[in-house]
Amino acid sequence: MPHPRIHRNSVCAVVGYGSWATAIVKILLENGSIVRWHVRNPEVKAHLAAHRTNPKYLSQVHFPADRLTVTDDIGSAVRDSDVIIFAVPSAFLGLTLEPLDRGALDGKFIVSAIKGIVPDGYVTVAEWFNRRYGVPFDRIGIVTGPCHAEEVALERLSYLTMVCKDPATAELLGDKFANDYIRVCFSTDIYGAEYAAVLKNIYAIAVGIAHGLGYGDNFLAVLISNAALEMEHFLTETFAAERNVCRSAYLGDLLVTCYSQFSRNRTFGVMIGKGYSVKNAQMEMNMVAEGYYAADCIHRLRARFGIEMPIAEAVYGVLYERRSPAAQLKNILDRLA
Numbered sequence: 001m002p003h004p005r006i007h008r009n010s011v012c013a014v015v016g017y018g019s020w021a022t023a024i025v026k027i028l029l030e031n032g033s034i035v036r037w038h039v040r041n042p043e044v045k046a047h048l049a050a051h052r053t054n055p056k057y058l059s060q061v062h063f064p065a066d067r068l069t070v071t072d073d074i075g076s077a078v079r080d081s082d083v084i085i086f087a088v089p090s091a092f093l094g095l096t097l098e099p100l101d102r103g104a105l106d107g108k109f110i111v112s113a114i115k116g117i118v119p120d121g122y123v124t125v126a127e128w129f130n131r132r133y134g135v136p137f138d139r140i141g142i143v144t145g146p147c148h149a150e151e152v153a154l155e156r157l158s159y160l161t162m163v164c165k166d167p168a169t170a171e172l173l174g175d176k177f178a179n180d181y182i183r184v185c186f187s188t189d190i191y192g193a194e195y196a197a198v199l200k201n202i203y204a205i206a207v208g209i210a211h212g213l214g215y216g217d218n219f220l221a222v223l224i225s226n227a228a229l230e231m232e233h234f235l236t237e238t239f240a241a242e243r244n245v246c247r248s249a250y251l252g253d254l255l256v257t258c259y260s261q262f263s264r265n266r267t268f269g270v271m272i273g274k275g276y277s278v279k280n281a282q283m284e285m286n287m288v289a290e291g292y293y294a295a296d297c298i299h300r301l302r303a304r305f306g307i308e309m310p311i312a313e314a315v316y317g318v319l320y321e322r323r324s325p326a327a328q329l330k331n332i333l334d335r336l337a
């Protein structure tokens with residue numbers, strides 16, 4: 001049986017209630033979509049019902065009741081929707097979807113807004129949905145690009161990239177996100193978009209560490225330009241494709257994550273550079289720095305492919321081998337240009 005096509009009136013489920021999921025629900029509702037929002041946390045769900053705001057993230061955003069259903073039942077959120085948008089941190093994806101049968105996603109279109117690696121199996125989100133739920137790659141889209149949820153809440157102009165194998169599907173999905181303050185670009189590079197998003201989080205941790213150690217803007221610019229080259233090297237060595245890594249989904253996202261005051265990964269890195277232990281830095285943040293899990297995954301992949309990645313390896317050494325941040329950075333200085 002052919003899969004149902006996505007159309008203007010397709011119902012969207014959003015899974016997750018962190019800052020990015022909250023921003024996505026805002027965008028979809030403003031664009032006229034019917035949204036089923038899966039919120040696991042009972043307090044957040046009750047607060048949304050009573051006050052129409054998420055008390056934990058982007059609490060200034062108000063959600064009108066018409067067209068929005070909030071549920072803690074993942075089964076019904078998925079069953080009653082055509083397009084399922086996932087915006088939970090990658091580490092909690094498996095747990096969130098545990099109640100679903102393998103066939104639950106048959107006929108659905110999956111969109112990943114997650115920029116991370118699924119620790120269970122060290123695979124990207126698209127690979128994970130394909131392996132675990134049998135979702136074909138032509139039923140999976142990625143929404144990515146330099147865009148912090150906090151700036152969506154402020155309605156500051158942002159560019160997102162909608163990535164699908166089929167450009168026509170990408171356009172239909174893009175219509176759900178485009179508005180006065182969101183422009184949508186398109187791409188078919190699922191692999192490159194996912195790994196670029198994974199890598200930029202590691203590099204933002206490196207930049208945060210350097211900043212925390214007292215390095216200045218001059219050095220950070222060198223670190224980031226070398227990180228961009230390292231990202232391109234990894235993508236080319238593991239899956240060569242026609243891609244321009246200067247586009248905003250790659251370089252743009254690297255830059256915003258390395259420089260923005262809103263970046264979780266940079267903030268986490270700054271704490272490490274200032275001497276916090278990994279555990280204490282994680283406890284201090286009530287948000288998730290995906291680069292922590294990504295550093296471990298890329299360490300394994302890099303070894304498997306025999307790719308030189310000094311910046312990513314320096315971050316791995318700090319986070320997983322308790323190496324000194326200052327010494328790890330010093331060790332790579334001669335390798336930067």
Ligand SMILES: NC(=O)C1=CN([C@@H]2O[C@H](COP(=O)(O)OP(=O)(O)OC[C@H]3O[C@@H](n4cnc5c(N)ncnc54)[C@H](OP(=O)(O)O)[C@@H]3O)[C@@H](O)[C@H]2O)C=CC1
Nearest residue numbers: 017018019020021041087088089092114115148149287288
């Ligand atoms: N924030 C952003 O601007 C952007 C984020 N992304 C990506 O979106 C994804 C989601 O990140 P983001 O929205 O920032 O998340 P946040 O860091 O804002 O929120 C963390 C979320 O994880 C939940 N959580 C914590 N522990 C658990 C658990 N054990 N099981 C299930 N859920 C748990 C939290 O729930 P609770 O509050 O109940 O603890 C909360 O909903 C990430 O992959 C991120 O890279 C992509 C683009 C932009």
Ligand SMILES: O=C(CO)COP(=O)(O)O
Nearest residue numbers: 145146147148263264265
């Ligand atoms: O991907 C993001 C911005 O494009 C969010 O990055 P952080 O998770 O570091 O905040």
